[in-house]
Amino acid sequence: MFTLSDLVQPEKLETAYQILLDKKNNAILGGCAFLKMGSKRIGTAIDLSNLNLSYIKETNGFIEIGAMTSLRDLEIHALLNNSFNGVLPKSVRNIIGVQFRNSVTVGASVYAKYGFSDLITALLALE
Structure with missing residues (x-):
């Protein structure tokens, strides 16, 4: 299981990238299928679903x-x-x-x- 301190859904790719760089334990989330199989603490989780990257x-x-x-x-x-x-x-x-x-x-x-x-x-x- 994984734990999140915060979750953001940026509207711009540049914003997502900057949040990722802000702290070492920030992470980009995809489908999260493999995260469920491990144990991880994530500071700020970055959800890319608002960036229209599914095409x-x-x-x-x-x-x-x-x-x-x-x-x-x-x-x-x-x-x-x-x-x-x-x-x-x-x-x-x-x-x-x-x-x-x-x-x-x-x-x-x-x-x-x-x-x-x-x-x-x-x-x-x-x-």
Whole structure:
């Protein structure tokens, strides 16, 4: 279980970043799925949900994926299923269950650098 002293939901990415830098024990929250499995004290928790970072879009021939995009969104998005032989959806398809994939975010998965993450491998291969 984790404990929070404060929770903020900034409207700008720059504000979120400044709050993160203010104190060593401040932390950005994603879906919080893996936080629930550990024990951690967080000073100010920074919720990114107001920053519109959940998206999958194609721009100038590139596919952009926002940090708050859920693994489930990766799994079912038509553009990703029809691109690169569906490697991104395939990389998350077998992760625990749909409820879990609905809460885990791309940003948290990349930030945490879990050795078991097929998503990180797929993203690196597509860079």
